Every structure is written in C-alpha cells, then in structure tokens.
Amino acid sequence: MSNPKAAMLVIGDEILSGRTQDSNTHYLAGVLTDAGVALKEVRVVSDEAPHIIAAVTALSDAYDYVFTSGGIGPTHDDITADCIAAAFGDTIDIRSDARALLQAHYDRAGQELNDARLRMARIPATATLIDNPVSTAPGFKLRNVHVMAGVPSVFKAMVASVIPTLHGGAPLLSRSLRVQMGEGDLAGPLGTFAQNHPDLSVGSYPFQKDGVYGANLVLRSQDESALDAAFAELRALFA
Amino acid sequence: MSNPKAAMLVIGDEILSGRTQDSNTHYLAGVLTDAGVALKEVRVVSDEAPHIIAAVTALSDAYDYVFTSGGIGPTHDDITADCIAAAFGDTIDIRSDARALLQAHYDRAGQELNDARLRMARIPATATLIDNPVSTAPGFKLRNVHVMAGVPSVFKAMVASVIPTLHGGAPLLSRSLRVQMGEGDLAGPLGTFAQNHPDLSVGSYPFQKDGVYGANLVLRSQDESALDAAFAELRALFA
Numbered sequence: 001m002s003n004p005k006a007a008m009l010v011i012g013d014e015i016l017s018g019r020t021q022d023s024n025t026h027y028l029a030g031v032l033t034d035a036g037v038a039l040k041e042v043r044v045v046s047d048e049a050p051h052i053i054a055a056v057t058a059l060s061d062a063y064d065y066v067f068t069s070g071g072i073g074p075t076h077d078d079i080t081a082d083c084i085a086a087a088f089g090d091t092i093d094i095r096s097d098a099r100a101l102l103q104a105h106y107d108r109a110g111q112e113l114n115d116a117r118l119r120m121a122r123i124p125a126t127a128t129l130i131d132n133p134v135s136t137a138p139g140f141k142l143r144n145v146h147v148m149a150g151v152p153s154v155f156k157a158m159v160a161s162v163i164p165t166l167h168g169g170a171p172l173l174s175r176s177l178r179v180q181m182g183e184g185d186l187a188g189p190l191g192t193f194a195q196n197h198p199d200l201s202v203g204s205y206p207f208q209k210d211g212v213y214g215a216n217l218v219l220r221s222q223d224e225s226a227l228d229a230a231f232a233e234l235r236a237l238f239a
Numbered sequence: 240m241s242n243p244k245a246a247m248l249v250i251g252d253e254i255l256s257g258r259t260q261d262s263n264t265h266y267l268a269g270v271l272t273d274a275g276v277a278l279k280e281v282r283v284v285s286d287e288a289p290h291i292i293a294a295v296t297a298l299s300d301a302y303d304y305v306f307t308s309g310g311i312g313p314t315h316d317d318i319t320a321d322c323i324a325a326a327f328g329d330t331i332d333i334r335s336d337a338r339a340l341l342q343a344h345y346d347r348a349g350q351e352l353n354d355a356r357l358r359m360a361r362i363p364a365t366a367t368l369i370d371n372p373v374s375t376a377p378g379f380k381l382r383n384v385h386v387m388a389g390v391p392s393v394f395k396a397m398v399a400s401v402i403p404t405l406h407g408g409a410p411l412l413s414r415s416l417r418v419q420m421g422e423g424d425l426a427g428p429l430g431t432f433a434q435n436h437p438d439l440s441v442g443s444y445p446f447q448k449d450g451v452y453g454a455n456l457v458l459r460s461q462d463e464s465a466l467d468a469a470f471a472e473l474r475a476l477f478a
Contacts, residue, residue, distance in 0.1 A: 014442060015268070016277075017278070018278075022265075029257030038255075040255065043283075073445055075429055076429065077443060114424075116422070116423050135447065151447060174258075182350075184353060184355050187356075187358070188353065190314055202316070204314040
C-alpha cells in the first residue's frame with residue numbers, strides 16, 4: 001500500500017523577511033515520516049489573503065492531507081481562518097464551542113475575553129476543533145486541511161492532537177551510511193547500485209567539513225528485510 | 240518604486256523526510272531583504288522531475304527572480320539542471336566552459352575528472368554560469384532562475400556571486416518593539432495603529448517563554464523618516 005501524501009503551508013511574513021527561521025516544517029516532517037505519511041511539498045506564503053487562499057486550494061486538491069502553521073492569533077494580521085473559510089466556501093463567525101473554551105481559560109486566568117481574544121473563536125462553520133493544551137485557543141480541521149498555530153510549542157501540541165487521527169501507511173524506514181569519499185568518486189558505483197534496486201529510494205547527501213569531503217548515503221523503504229539486505233550490500237560496496 | 244519580487248525553490252527529499260533542516264531559505268531571506276528584493280514565496284519539492292519542472296515554471300512566471308538550491312551534484316539523484324532545461328525548452332549537455340573549470344580544479348587536486356564529476360558540467364545551452372569559489376562546480380542562471388547548490392557553504396558563496404547582479408529596490412527597513420503583554424491585550428490598540436498607518440507593514444509575532452506571554456511588534460517601510468516617526472508613536476502607545 002502506498003503511503004498517504006501530505007503538504008505543509010507556512011503562513012507568515014516573518015519567515016519570508018528573514019526575521020524568524022521556520023522550525024515547524026522540520027518538526028512536522030520527522031513526525032509524519034514516523035507516522036507513515038509522506039510529506040511531498042512545502043510552501044511558505046505571506047500574510048496576504050489571495051496568496052493564502054490560492055496555496056491552500058492548490059495543496060488541498062493535490063494531497064491527502066494539508067497542515068498549516070501561523071496566522072490564527074488575535075491580531076489584525078491573523079487572517080488564516082477567514083482565508084480557509086473563503087477557500088472552501090464555508091461561512092465563518094465566532095463559534096460557541098470555541099468561545100466556551102476561551103471563556104473558561106480567561107476566567108481561570110482572571111483576564112477579560114475581549115474582542116481581540118474573541119477573534120480566536122472565529123472558526124469556519126463546518127470545521128472540527130483541534131485541541132490546544134498549551135494556550136487553549138483551538139486550531140481546526142476543514143476537509144483535509146489542519147490549521148494550526150505558528151508558535152512552535154503550540155504547533156507541536158496541536159500536531160500531537162492530530163497525528164492519532166491520520167490514516168498512515170507503513171512507516172518509511174531508512175538506513176544511513178556515512179562515507180568519507182567525494183561524491184564524484186562514489187557516484188558511479190552508487191548509480192549502478194540504485195539501478196539494481198529500483199524499489200528502494202537511494203539518496204546521497206554531501207557534506208564538507210574542515211576540508212574533508214564526504215556524503216551520507218540513505219536508503220529508504222517500507223520493507224525492513226529488503227532494506228537490511230540492500231544496506232549490507234551498500235556497506236560492502238563502500239567498505 | 241515597488242521592490243522586485245522573488246521566490247525560493249528548495250529541491251530535496253532530505254528536507255521533506257525530516258532528515259535535514261533547511262537553512263538556505265533563512266539565509267537567502269535575510270540577504271534579499273537587505274538588497275531590496277522581496278521574498279514572497281518558498282516551495283520545497285522532492286527529487287522528482289515532474290514536481291521540479293512544475294514548480295520552477297510556476298515560480299518563474301509569477302516572480303521577477305527565482306532562486307533554487309539542491310540537486311546539482313554528481314550523483315544519480317542530482318537532476319535539477321536537466322529539469323530546468325526541460326522547463327524552458329533549452330538543450331543540455333556537457334558545456335566546454337564548465338568542463339574547463341572542473342578540469343583545472345581536479346588537475347590541481349590530482350583527481351580524475353570522471354563521468355560522475357563531468358555531470359556537474361551539464362549546463363543548459365543558453366544559461367550563464369554562476370561562480371562557485373568554494374568547490375568550483377558552477378551554478379547557472381537561465382532566464383530569471385538562479386540554480387545553486389544545496390550544501391550551505393556553497394549556496395552562500397553562490398548567493399554572494401549573484402546578489403550584485405540583481406536590480407533591487409530601496410531596502411525594506413524595519414523597527415522592532417518587544418512588548419511583555421499578551422497579544423489578546425495589545426491586539427485592539429495595535430489594530431487601530433495599523434489602520435492609521437496604511438503605508439506601513441505592521442506585524443505582531445507572539446512568543447511564550449517560561450510562562451511569560453509577549454510579542455515582537457515589527458514595523459516595515461522603505462521610508463526611514465516615516466518609519467522612525469511611526470515607531471516613536473508605537474513606543475508611546477505601549478510605554
């Protein structure tokens with residue numbers, strides 16, 4: 001069985017300006033690989049409605065699952081929820097279930113649930129809420145799109161809420177061999193090896209450190225015994 | 240004058256599998272911002288020809304400049320150069336100018352310019368070479384697409400070769416104010432401030448550390464005196 005395919009959409013001017021380095025993509029990539037879901041594409045777009053709507057529509061059509069991060073807070077530049085509703089022709093307003101979560105949270109904290117905070121209860125009518133154990137304001141799932149926060153601690157908590165709901169395939173396993181040899185020297189035998197193992201993904205990831213050239217050779221497969229047999233052959237090839 | 244718009248295309252299974260964290264995008268974003276070029280979109284795709292060709296075609300049509308990283312080494316999974324040629328209907332073969340660079344490099348190193356290394360001299364016929372002072376094998380520019388290496392030290396060196404050739408606008412300047420106040424409290428006054436300054440980009444980037452909630456408020460503009468005046472007003476607002 002082939003693994004379901006996924007895409008990530010990062011929403012935020014702060015990533016594109018170089019102010020902030022995105023770490024959510026790297027985190028999600030590792031978690032999805034372990035869950036047997038293949039991350040196939042990532043896009044980063046700015047906080048502008050036409051860009052968000054176009055990207056989420058394209059990715060939702062092309063992949064089994066889409067995950068977004070960013071733009072669901074209380075400030076004027078948080079427009080993701082409205083864009084997702086627009087992309088799928090859903091209505092959006094303050095929803096009573098999300099409002100109740102926020103009311104209880106701010107009552108406990110002794111803070112006012114003001115208009116800005118109420119923005120975080122704006123959820124598309126047909127969406128399902130995603131639990132946020134860190135700071136309460138929920139994410140949501142609409143069709144195959146999971147809308148989550150950009151703050152890394154909150155993003156991770158929401159991903160933990162979502163992962164058990166996905167239908168993953170067998171995890172894609174990998175074996176990695178570090179070779180102290182320039183890619184120009186290993187490319188010939190590695191190419192022949194890859195041709196002889198068409199069912200395996202064979203990657204070469206070069207590094208260069210303190211004047212030493214080398215590469216990490218990575219084999220990937222869902223079939224553990226085939227992977228181990230091929231990896232033994234690869235080690236013998238570069239011993 | 241509005242700034243030219245750019246997109247970044249990262250090519251590599253190792254990013255999508257979670258094996259490697261991409262750092263080239265963050266580096267390029269900062270350098271482009273300083274050069275007055277607005278990075279507007281990033282995509283990450285796998286080492287598969289149809290995905291690379293579709294992405295580079297879409298981004299080349301939509302933006303003034305495109306920058307790619309990854310997939311131009313000597314191994315079987317390095318297919319970027321062929322995909323760029325295919326995307327623009329150009330022919331591709333071993334080019335004598337690139338071959339001469341590699342021949343001199345490997346002669347100096349006492350290494351053989353074998354078939355695998357010659358792959359790195361495969362350059363589309365109408366492309367211009369991009370200098371690589373780190374490891375010689377060149378990148379190239381075809382139309383508005385700059386094709387560069389994925390290894391961060393080489394990527395940075397190629398970016399340094401490319402930046403002086405771009406026609407940037409006035410740099411987008413920014414001023415940042417750290418506020419120890421939850422976004423829910425600052426969102427109201429900040430929204431009014433943003434409405435009163437339609438020529439400014441006004442962003443709020445929340446953080447949460449050791450139980451303290453706050454946000455970095457960032458103003459961006461090409462007009463330094465307007466920026467400074469607005470920033471003084473912002474500081475007074477949250478003093």
